[in-house]
Amino acid sequence: MKANAERTALLYRIRQLEWDALPLDPGSARRRQLRNAVVASSERFLQEIDSVKAYEEVENPGLGLLDVPIGEDGLAIETALDLLEQEVIRPGAHPASGGHLAYIPGGGLYHSALADFLGAVSNKYPAIFFTGPGPVRMENQILRWVADLVGYPAGAGGNLASGGSLATLTAITTAREAHGLKGADFASTVVYLTSQAHHCVEKALGIAGLGEVQVRRIPIDDRFRMRPEALEQAIAADRAQGLKPWLIVAAAGTTDTGAVDPLDALATIAGRERCWFHVDAAYGGFFLLTEHGRAMLRGIERSDSVILDPHKSLFLPWGSGVVLVRDVRLLAAAHRFTGHYLQDAPSDPGEISPADVSPEMSKPFRALRMWLPLILLGAKPFRAALDEKLLLARYFHQEVQALGFEVGPSPDLTVVTFRWAPRRISLKRANQLNQEILDALRKDGRIYLSSTLLDGRFTLRLVALSFRTHRQTIDLALQLLREQAAALSG
8 A cells, every 4th residue: 555655646746747847848839939039039130230239338248137047937038038138149249240340250140040940959969870860971061071172082081069179179189199199208299380370279289288298489471471491490400409390280361360371381391291280270261162262271281180160251150160180080099989878879880970080979960050051052152252251351451551551461361450550659659549449449339340469569450251241341440440540640
């Protein structure tokens, strides 16, 4: 009797908990209500995207979120969306705006947003072929398309990562293992890069246990590109000291200036010196879709590894990165592990599972957000948009110089550096003036620029990369800069 009573109580409690958990699995009517409210919110955002400020300064941004703590009972969808729109979406930078000309802006393709929705609803697991054959085949199809774009051979392979930082860590770990580096080797091992290299490279070296390696910053020319002859001299000097040259890191579009290193010449040096040649093409990689990009990035096909960020020059939402290695066997050797709980998942000899070539075991269905826009639109509109941005950067470079601004080199890609530097003022004062210009533009908010420091000079940057950035955006930027220069001159 006691056992029956306990069983009855157990079943009643299970049934009660099932009922209490039902909101997690809404029915069709409730799904429609939620979906309609979310779509309406997204439409409000998109309908205002051409007029919304690229940077919105508000007092205590996002603080209203703290006034609505997560409790036992939920809110109405309308209340939650209003909180989202006012406290999360409104303040700060708007990378979805064409006026976002700062840093290296992310994209935000609508087609990718729909793909993310489908990927989250279906919740397919994309890391192992046995459990997610379709997502794995899709990821490998996307990677092969990118490898063909780069010019890699059939034996190349890679992984879709969260972005350039994780992709760089994956590449550096592969290079470490491919060269058989052990702890005792690190202090005598040398890495070559420039002052323009992204900080994620040295961060990855540290995470990969390579913090003791020697890092050589190779001199750059007046266009901020690595000088091949200086690299050769540095390698020769290190060999003479008994050190081991290991890794050459080149850039196909630096963050600061957009410079593209002489990849072909550097590849020749790397091959001769038996160094691993890695190219950071996070920003510039997808310009390979254009004739100009293919000419600028000649030699990238000779690299041992490369990273590209689709959330930059392919306009995808944040969280999209690609790492490719010329010989996928080296990538797999550096990352393949298993556990007893995976014994039911046999490997498929025809498909590489992402979990076998990446630090990640759990990952979202990233391939879908790249596959859907490409399969729906084809490559043509992406190529047109990138060609447009290349021309917009050249146009801005010419026009801002005509306004009296001092300009940096003509852009390799779509980053333009410039500064207001009237004659007979000190460097300190010039730096102050450019900071004032930047602050005034951010306060105005219609366009959003960023800055960097080049040889001690506070330098303004304009990056034409958003697919919503067009001629009228650049003309607005020029108008506002003209007004700022006039105000400072007056």
